[in-house]
Amino acid sequence: MKNLFDIQDRLALVTGSTRGLGHALARGLAQQGAHMIVHGRRQEAAEEAARTLAAETGAKVDAVAFDVTDAGAVKAAIDPLIERLGVPDILVNNAGLQKRGPFNDFDPADWDAVVATNLSSAFYVSKAVSPAMSERGSGKIVNIGSVQSKLARETIVPYAASKGGVALLTQGMAADLARYGIQVNCLSPGYFQTDMNQALWQDADFNAWIEKRTPAQRWGQVEELVGTLVYLCSGASDFVSGQNVFVDGGMTSVV
Numbered sequence: 001m002k003n004l005f006d007i008q009d010r011l012a013l014v015t016g017s018t019r020g021l022g023h024a025l026a027r028g029l030a031q032q033g034a035h036m037i038v039h040g041r042r043q044e045a046a047e048e049a050a051r052t053l054a055a056e057t058g059a060k061v062d063a064v065a066f067d068v069t070d071a072g073a074v075k076a077a078i079d080p081l082i083e084r085l086g087v088p089d090i091l092v093n094n095a096g097l098q099k100r101g102p103f104n105d106f107d108p109a110d111w112d113a114v115v116a117t118n119l120s121s122a123f124y125v126s127k128a129v130s131p132a133m134s135e136r137g138s139g140k141i142v143n144i145g146s147v148q149s150k151l152a153r154e155t156i157v158p159y160a161a162s163k164g165g166v167a168l169l170t171q172g173m174a175a176d177l178a179r180y181g182i183q184v185n186c187l188s189p190g191y192f193q194t195d196m197n198q199a200l201w202q203d204a205d206f207n208a209w210i211e212k213r214t215p216a217q218r219w220g221q222v223e224e225l226v227g228t229l230v231y232l233c234s235g236a237s238d239f240v241s242g243q244n245v246f247v248d249g250g251m252t253s254v255v
């Protein structure tokens with residue numbers, strides 16, 4: 001019987017996969033047989049993460065480096081990558097940045113960095129890949145959102161605004177690219193313990209808030225994102241596009 005979720009040998013690029021959620025997502029795709037392209041800001045870090053992933057999973061793994069906030073650098077890295085490895089079947093726009101602080105004190109330079117890393121980057125990287133995907137007539141793009149794409153909170157306003165933008169970028173791209181056989185969806189995680197939010201998971205009050213605010217009463221485990229990602233990257237979701245799928249222990253289902 002055909003495996004609906006088969007992604008064996010699909011070429012998959014996950015941005016920001018040197019560590020954190022991106023690395024876990026890349027590992028999950030590799031474990032399902034995808035040919036992974038690990039991405040980092042620096043070549044050395046990307047190559048080291050690629051070696052780790054290949055050793056962990058036995059999958060075929062390549063590496064690429066570029067700053068996702070620099071449109072020129074993105075294109076200069078992706079064009080030769082496509083020449084070398086072919087057109088990715090799967091693109092996961094995961095690289096991200098969080099900065100916290102009271103709205104009245106927020107530095108405009110920090111606003112720019114957050115919006116560039118979380119939102120503009122998804123446009124730049126998708127735009128570097130989608131014309132070739134369109135020409136081929138197939139592709140899966142998954143933008144990593146957040147519960148903040150739906151529930152903005154105090155002290156995290158630019159991050160929430162950028163992730164709200166990611167959700168609508170997803171809808172718009174999905175509408176534009178469906179005619180070329182490309183599905184674009186957003187995967188929005190709840191709270192997962194990574195470098196990004198280390199200060200939060202080391203804070204007893206925040207842990208108490210997570211338990212109270214999340215119906216599942218806990219943080220997520222990174223592996224719990226993989227099933228939804230594989231679904232969104234496989235033929236099982238060929239008629240699913242422009243959606244924002246929350247993997248958050250129920251957080252966004254309650255107010």
Ligand code: NDP
Nearest residue numbers: 016018020021041067068094095096146191192194195196
């Ligand atoms: P981390 O801070 O642990 O990892 C971020 C990754 O993005 C790193 O690989 C980093 O590379 C890369 N990156 C950041 N800026 C750039 C840049 N300018 N150019 C290239 N690469 C860059 O974050 P998480 O793993 O926690 O987050 C991953 C994604 O998941 C983000 O989009 C985040 O918003 C989202 N998310 C995370 C949640 C969580 O609870 N952790 C919840 C909801 C969403 P480098 O090593 O070079 O810095």
